[in-house]
Structures are given as structure tokens and as C-alpha cells.
Amino acid sequence: MTLIKSISGIRGTIGGTPGEALTPVDIVKFTYAYCVKLKERRPKPEGERYKVVVGKDARISGEMVEQLVCGSLIACGVDVVKAGFASTPTTEMAVIFEKADGGIILTASHNPKQWNALKLLNEKGEFLNAAEGAAILECADSENFDFADVDSLGTIVEKDFTDAHIDAVLALDAVDVEAVKKAGFKVALDAVNSVGGIIMPKLFERLGVECIKVNCEPTGHFAHNPEPLPANLTELCETVVKEHADLGVSVDPDVDRLALICENGQPFGEEYTLVSVADYLLSREKGGKKLATSSNLSSSRALRDVTENYGGQYYAAAVGEVNVTTKMKECGALIGGEGNGGVIYPALHYGRDAIVGAALFLTNLAYRKMKVSELQKTYPQYYITKNRIDLSDKSLIDKILSEMKKIYASEDINDIDGVKISFESKKEWVHLRKSNTEPIIRIYAESATRESAEKLASEIKAIAEKIIKG
Numbered sequence: 357m358t359l360i361k362s363i364s365g366i367r368g369t370i371g372g373t374p375g376e377a378l379t380p381v382d383i384v385k386f387t388y389a390y391c392v393k394l395k396e397r398r399p400k401p402e403g404e405r406y407k408v409v410v411g412k413d414a415r416i417s418g419e420m421v422e423q424l425v426c427g428s429l430i431a432c433g434v435d436v437v438k439a440g441f442a443s444t445p446t447t448e449m450a451v452i453f454e455k456a457d458g459g460i461i462l463t464a465s466h467n468p469k470q471w472n473a474l475k476l477l478n479e480k481g482e483f484l485n486a487a488e489g490a491a492i493l494e495c496a497d498s499e500n501f502d503f504a505d506v507d508s509l510g511t512i513v514e515k516d517f518t519d520a521h522i523d524a525v526l527a528l529d530a531v532d533v534e535a536v537k538k539a540g541f542k543v544a545l546d547a548v549n550s551v552g553g554i555i556m557p558k559l560f561e562r563l564g565v566e567c568i569k570v571n572c573e574p575t576g577h578f579a580h581n582p583e584p585l586p587a588n589l590t591e592l593c594e595t596v597v598k599e600h601a602d603l604g605v606s607v608d609p610d611v612d613r614l615a616l617i618c619e620n621g622q623p624f625g626e627e628y629t630l631v632s633v634a635d636y637l638l639s640r641e642k643g644g645k646k647l648a649t650s651s652n653l654s655s656s657r658a659l660r661d662v663t664e665n666y667g668g669q670y671y672a673a674a675v676g677e678v679n680v681t682t683k684m685k686e687c688g689a690l691i692g693g694e695g696n697g698g699v700i701y702p703a704l705h706y707g708r709d710a711i712v713g714a715a716l717f718l719t720n721l722a723y724r725k726m727k728v729s730e731l732q733k734t735y736p737q738y739y740i741t742k743n744r745i746d747l748s749d750k751s752l753i754d755k756i757l758s759e760m761k762k763i764y765a766s767e768d769i770n771d772i773d774g775v776k777i778s779f780e781s782k783k784e785w786v787h788l789r790k791s792n793t794e795p796i797i798r799i800y801a802e803s804a805t806r807e808s809a810e811k812l813a814s815e816i817k818a819i820a821e822k823i824i825k826g
Contacts, residue, residue: 418576446518451481468578543604549576634691638691651692681707
């Protein structure tokens with residue numbers, strides 16, 4: 357059993373002992389702490405009510421966790437807007453629609469079915485920052501509870517925000533509904549038996565796109581590993597070819613990541629979801645407007661290349677959605693996100709959103725009038741490898757990172773999150789970053805080919821192993 361407490365929320369496996377897994381006791385404690393810090397952050401006149409939106413993905417434990425969270429909110433004197441089955445971006449948008457004080461998303465994202473989590477939002481429908489998350493953890497650990505009396509209990513209303521979210525996406529200037537309808541696309545969709553099976557077909561219907569459904573019943577019994585990686589999408593790839601679809605679309609259980617499959621059944625590449633959408637949005641900008649994009653340090657440099665092709669500026673952020681959105685606000689980014697298929701479009705909201713990502717991609721495809729595989733070839737071609745070093749002594753991590761900075765001092769170094777070494781002459785990089793939960797160093801390397809990326813990663817691992825041996 358596992359329980360992971362972090363500044364972004366609490367997640368763990370269902371069942372077991374409190375403090376060692378995600379149990380009812382932990383859920384109540386954490387929800388209570390969220391309410392305490394919410395009221396401190398947003399003080400109101402006496403008698404004025406607080407309101408929090410709660411949405412969930414379709415995993416099996418969702419109803420149990422939802423009842424505990426909603427009951428705890430009510431016990432804290434907070435009114436609840438229960439969104440039911442709702443994607444992460446839909447819940448984020450619901451906070452905005454409702455002018456609520458915050459939100460709680462019940463999802464473990466791409467983790468397997470035995471996992472669940474509470475992800476915490478502020479009044480803007482955005483994830484809490486590091487300081488706010490740390491304060492909640494401290495409050496939960498104190499176990500200093502003081503619940504509302506019977507006359508001050510909260511209430512519950514139920515609302516479905518699916519259509520409102522789609523309406524907001526289709527109202528964007530950059531989404532051309534008529535162009536997509538005219539193109540007459542056929543799309544195969546794998547929603548891994550979660551809430552993507554509800555919202556994505558509705559989106560495609562509104563866009564006039566024929567949708568072939570694969571694993572779209574929101575049962576929570578995931579048909580395969582729910583992370584939208586090529587190895588887990590073989591059924592979707594086969595369906596695209598068999599059905600002569602123009603595109604394959606895969607989303608994770610909470611629909612904040614978007615992975616695409618070309619018409620020939622080959623992966624488009626999750627790194628290129630953001631790159632393609634950014635290329636389209638950048639191409640629309642006219643005049644002397646400052647163009648900026650942002651992604652985390654472990655994402656492909658293809659976004660930087662595309663941005664600079666339009667005369668724009670690319671900005672790197674530390675890993676983590678809240679870090680990316682913070683950097684996007686600082687630089688006024690037109691578009692940003694993460695290389696795992698996470699598209700963040702501020703014109704809609706500051707959150708990863710597969711719904712808006714799909715709408716923007718289809719609009720671009722309609723304009724370009726080419727096959728998806730042909731579109732992919734128009735972008736800078738890179739390959740990323742993902743490795744790790746397991747350590748018996750966590751104190752060695754800082755030593756390795758420090759020594760790497762010295763060894764590669766003549767290269768372009770970024771140390772805002774671990775150490776990223778960019779070899780500009782070869783247009784390749786390696787990023788070493790320590791895990792927050794276990795004694796390992798993650799090593800991501802990118803180069804023009806699989807072979808050169810693997811070679812770079814192997815060289816860095818060999819140097820790290822020498823440092824370990826002293």
C-alpha cells in the first residue's frame with residue numbers, strides 16, 4: 357500500500373492502514389485541512405458561504421472517495437457543487453463558471469485503477485502553489501479538528517458542466533467549427549473506460565466528426581495501462597487502420613493528456629501534441645505582438661525550434677503543471693504545456709486540457725489539408741529516451757547533480773529543476789532530476805535519432821556511476 361503526500365495533493369492506493377494508503381481517515385483529514393486553509397486564504401464576512409466544486413474521473417473508488425470528500429466539506433460548513441463524472445479540465449472550468457472558492461478533483465490521472473487522489477484547486481480553477489500545498493499538509497498532520505455545528509453545515513447541489521466546457525472551447529476564435537465540419541474527419545477514440553468516453557464523443561459530435569469508440573464506457577475498469585503511451589495503445593492503432601480513420605485520439609482517465617495516432621496506425625508522438633498546436637497558434641499571429649511559449653525542462657526542444665521560427669521566445673519551466681503555468685503568466689505565453697500531451701491554452705484557462713487540444717489540432721488539420729503523418733513530418737524531428745538511476749543512498753543525488761554541473765560547465769546549464777545540460781552544437785540535451793518520492797534520478801535525453809539519444813543517456817549514466825563509486 358502506498359500514500360504519497362505532496363504540495364499538489366494526496367494520492368495513494370485504496371485500502372489498508374491510515375497513513376500508509378489512501379484510506380477514509382486520510383481523505384477526511386486532508387479535506388478538512390483544505391477547508392481550513394481555504395478560509396484563511398479567502399476570509400469572508402460572517403454568514404457568507406464558501407463554495408467548492410468536486411469532480412471525479414470514473415475509477416472504481418470514485419464514488420466512495422466522493423462521498424467522503426463531500427461529507428467532509430459539508431461538515432466544515434462549505435457548500436458543495438458536485439460535478440459528478442467530470443474531466444480534470446472540466447472541473448477546473450466549473451470553478452470559474454460557478455465563481456467558486458476552490459475545487460477538488462478526484463483522480464489519480466494515469467495511475468492504475470487501485471490508485472486515487474485529491475487534487476486541489478484555488479478560486480481560479482488552478483492548482484495550488486507550493487507554499488499553499490505545504491500549509492495544507494502541515495495542517496492535516498496536526499489533526500487539530502474543529503467541525504461546524506448543525507446550523508452551519510454546508511449543502512450539496514449537483515450540476516453537469518460537460519456542455520458548458522465544450523461550449524467554451526468551440527467559442528474560441530482559434531477553433532473553426534465550420535472548417536472541421538467541412539473536412540469530414542473520422543476519428544477513433546480510446547478513452548480508457550473513464551470520463552473521456554463522455555466528453556470527447558460529445559465534442560466530436562459538435563464538430564461534425566465521426567467517432568469510432570474504443571473503451572469509452574466510463575466503468576473505471578481500465579482496458580489497458582491508462583497512461584497514453586504507444587505501448588498501451590495497440591488496440592487504438594489497429595482500429596485506426598481497420599476503420600480507415602483520419603486520426604486516432606487517446607486521453608488518460610482524467611482527460612488532461614492528449615496522445616494522437618496517425619492515419620497509418622503509427623504514433624504521432626505525445627511530445628508533438630503541444631508542438632503541433634503551438635505551430636498552428638503561432639501561425640495565426642500577425643504584426644509585432646510578442647510571441648512566447650513555455651514547457652517544462654523535460655519536454656522536446658521542438659517547441660523551442662517552432663517558436664523561434666516565428667520570431668518568438670521560448671521559456672523553460674521546472675517540471676510540474678503549476679510551475680509551467682507560473683512561467684506562462686510571467687512571459688505572457690500564447691501557448692504552453694508539457695511534453696506528455698498536456699496542452700495549456702490561456703485563452704480558455706490555465707490548465708492542461710485534452711478537449712481544447714483536440715479541437716485546435718483538428719482545426720489545424722482542416723486548414724492544412726494533409727494527412728496526420730504528413731503533418732508530423734513538417735515539424736523538427738527529435739527523439740527522447742527516459743532512463744533512471746536507482747540509489748541506495750538518497751544523499752548521493754545532490755552530489756551527482758553538483759558534479760555534473762562542474763563537468764559540463766562549458767555547456768548551457770539550467771538548474772532550476774535538477775540539472776539540464778544542453779549541447780547546442782548538436783541540438784541535443786540531457787536532464788537529470790531527482791524524484792520527490794523515491795531515491796532515484798530520472799535521466800531524460802533528447803537528440804535527432806534514437807541511437808544518439810540513447811548514446812547520450814548512456815554516457816551520462818556512466819559518469820554518474822563513477823561519481824557514486826567515488
